[in-house]
Amino acid sequence: MKKILQVQNLTKExxxxxxxxxxxxxxxxxxxxxxxxxxxxxxxxxxxxxxxLRKDAGEILVFGKDNIRHEKEIKNRxxxxxDENYYYEELTPxxxxxxxxxxxxxxxxxxxxxxxxxxxxxxxxxxxxxSKGMKMKYSLAIALSHNADLLIMDEPTSGLDPIVRRELLDxxxxxxxxxxxxxxxxTHITSDLDRVADFITFINEGKVVFSSAKDDILENYCLxxxxxxxxxxxxxxxxxxxxxxxxxxxGLAMDRKNIRKMLGESIxxxxxxxxxxxxxxxxxxxxx
Amino acid sequence: xxSLMLKDIYLLKxxxxxxxxxLVFMLFVFSSLDSAAGVxxxxxxxxxxxxxxxxxALDEKNKSDVILNSLPLSRQVxxxxxxxxxxxxxxxxxxxxxxxxxxxxxxxxxxxxxYITLDGLIGAFLASSVITSIYLPFYFRLGYIKSRxxxxxxxxxxxxxxxxxxxxxxxxxxxxxxxxxxxxxQNDTVVGIITAGAAIAMLAISxxxxxxxxxxxxx
Numbered sequence: 001m002k003k004i005l006q007v008q009n010l011t012k013e014x015x016x017x018x019x020x021x022x023x024x025x026x027x028x029x030x031x032x033x034x035x036x037x038x039x040x041x042x043x044x045x046x047x048x049x050x051x052x053l054r055k056d057a058g059e060i061l062v063f064g065k066d067n068i069r070h071e072k073e074i075k076n077r078x079x080x081x082x083d084e085n086y087y088y089e090e091l092t093p094x095x096x097x098x099x100x101x102x103x104x105x106x107x108x109x110x111x112x113x114x115x116x117x118x119x120x121x122x123x124x125x126x127x128x129x130x131s132k133g134m135k136m137k138y139s140l141a142i143a144l145s146h147n148a149d150l151l152i153m154d155e156p157t158s159g160l161d162p163i164v165r166r167e168l169l170d171x172x173x174x175x176x177x178x179x180x181x182x183x184x185x186x187t188h189i190t191s192d193l194d195r196v197a198d199f200i201t202f203i204n205e206g207k208v209v210f211s212s213a214k215d216d217i218l219e220n221y222c223l224x225x226x227x228x229x230x231x232x233x234x235x236x237x238x239x240x241x242x243x244x245x246x247x248x249x250x251g252l253a254m255d256r257k258n259i260r261k262m263l264g265e266s267i268x269x270x271x272x273x274x275x276x277x278x279x280x281x282x283x284x285x286x287x288x
Numbered sequence: 289x290x291s292l293m294l295k296d297i298y299l300l301k302x303x304x305x306x307x308x309x310x311l312v313f314m315l316f317v318f319s320s321l322d323s324a325a326g327v328x329x330x331x332x333x334x335x336x337x338x339x340x341x342x343x344x345a346l347d348e349k350n351k352s353d354v355i356l357n358s359l360p361l362s363r364q365v366x367x368x369x370x371x372x373x374x375x376x377x378x379x380x381x382x383x384x385x386x387x388x389x390x391x392x393x394x395x396x397x398x399x400x401x402x403y404i405t406l407d408g409l410i411g412a413f414l415a416s417s418v419i420t421s422i423y424l425p426f427y428f429r430l431g432y433i434k435s436r437x438x439x440x441x442x443x444x445x446x447x448x449x450x451x452x453x454x455x456x457x458x459x460x461x462x463x464x465x466x467x468x469x470x471x472x473x474q475n476d477t478v479v480g481i482i483t484a485g486a487a488i489a490m491l492a493i494s495x496x497x498x499x500x501x502x503x504x505x506x507x
Contacts, residue, residue: 052507075360086355
């Protein structure tokens, strides 16, 4: 399959933070969840892909082309939704559309009208008077109205109520499955991705911890629960992270068979959520 | 580029209407001045600058650099559109002034009204271009809020600096006095062409500087 996004050894350093040599790639027709705690480097990576920040090193290829040399061509095929509204608040959605539409080669006015109707958005109300959910839906309507092949979304669900969040996730699923588009979706709310993502890239403190198929990740990791006293210092080395209290322990590990062999039948092994995985990895780094 | 210009027109509709009223007000306030041509230059510079700065302020308020640089637009176009809009603001100011003086003249409300002449137009174009050429590179490098501070420092520095130069240095400067003599010998057409050429050159250099600075910006 042809890659629509490839990031190779990308590095960007700020005072107090470094995006350190990260690599990831994704294919058309899939949703990639880009997860990590706040300040992990998700927005920085997206800004580098969109050429809003200048990279220090590395390579970014979108549709197989360099994101700076072919910037205009690439941006014609990217739909973007950011974590906050950057549209002119004084304009109406219709006026904003009139400004944007001529900039895109493949602008589809019918698609825009349909999305505005589907999302029940007013055309002639100032953008500042729209709710946060409506503003996000408007961003999505613009992003989906120019036949983009790749949607890049930076924390689009933050601050939205559960109904709008669910609606957004349903739209993204149908866009990727039925229209064969790629969706690169950053969030720190991992439960959003449990339902919709095909691939997960986890970034923490500027480094990619893993980047692979969601099902593989959930299969590879396991959540182990048991009574206190079952694990000593030697056993703990087999865990990515452990939480202990007076009732027992809970930890994230990788090798399910080895854990079972080591600790026997007195433990419970469960499938972790993405939240569990993120939590234990983040905690391991804090403890290190 | 036209899209960005359309965006500014949508955003500044009310400010443009206000500036037209402001201009009529200025015509009455300055009607007693001897230098009527100066009133035209002042009106044109004031309106052009007011519209340009309002547009920059609204862009900053809406953090529009993020969205503009996410669209299929080059930074050349983003910077170029701002300069082209300044020309539109100048034309708007001329049109409003022309209309305003025509109506006031018909009603005979101000006795010594200055009607637009080609000389006056070129002078006002030069003055507006100087202000624009100084301001926009600061804006593209620093954004609206920071640029205002540095711009005021530079603008007043230049203003008083030029006065100081004029009183102490220019009298001794052979280059400047030669330039003055050269211009004095030319007819109005040549002086007009040189003035307009200087204004266009200044805007072109300023555009080059702004673009260079804006290309280095991160959002």
